[in-house]
Amino acid sequence: MKLKPLHDRVVVKPAEAEEKTASGIVLPDSAKEKPTRGKVIAAGPGKANKETGKVNALNVKIGDEVYYGKWSGTEIEVEGEKLVIVKESDLLGVAE
DSSP states (O other), X not given: OOOOOOTTEEEEEEOXXXXXXXXXXXXXXXXXXXOOEEEEEEEOOOEEOTTTOOEEOOSOOTTOEEEEOTTOSXXXXXXXXXXXXXXXXXXXXXXX
16 A cells, blocks of 8 residues: 655654664663654645645655654554654754
8 A cells, every 4th residue: 555645744654763772771662762763755745835826845855864753743554564644844854
């Protein structure tokens, strides 16, 4: 099944949660932080401008590594893969 986001939404595949701390301590599942970074795997066409009716293209594209808020977006599961649907305005930045 393919998933195509609408309007100004993007589908992000979250990065894996850290398994160890910087000092080498292995973290149990209950202590792992929720990922706040991931890779854009699908993007909507953009949001329509209310005044002109034209669609404003998104600033991110498929393949970009993005950062988003810890509680942003909606978590979904498609074919066993965990994904997050986020509005472009909820994205904090793009890694370069």
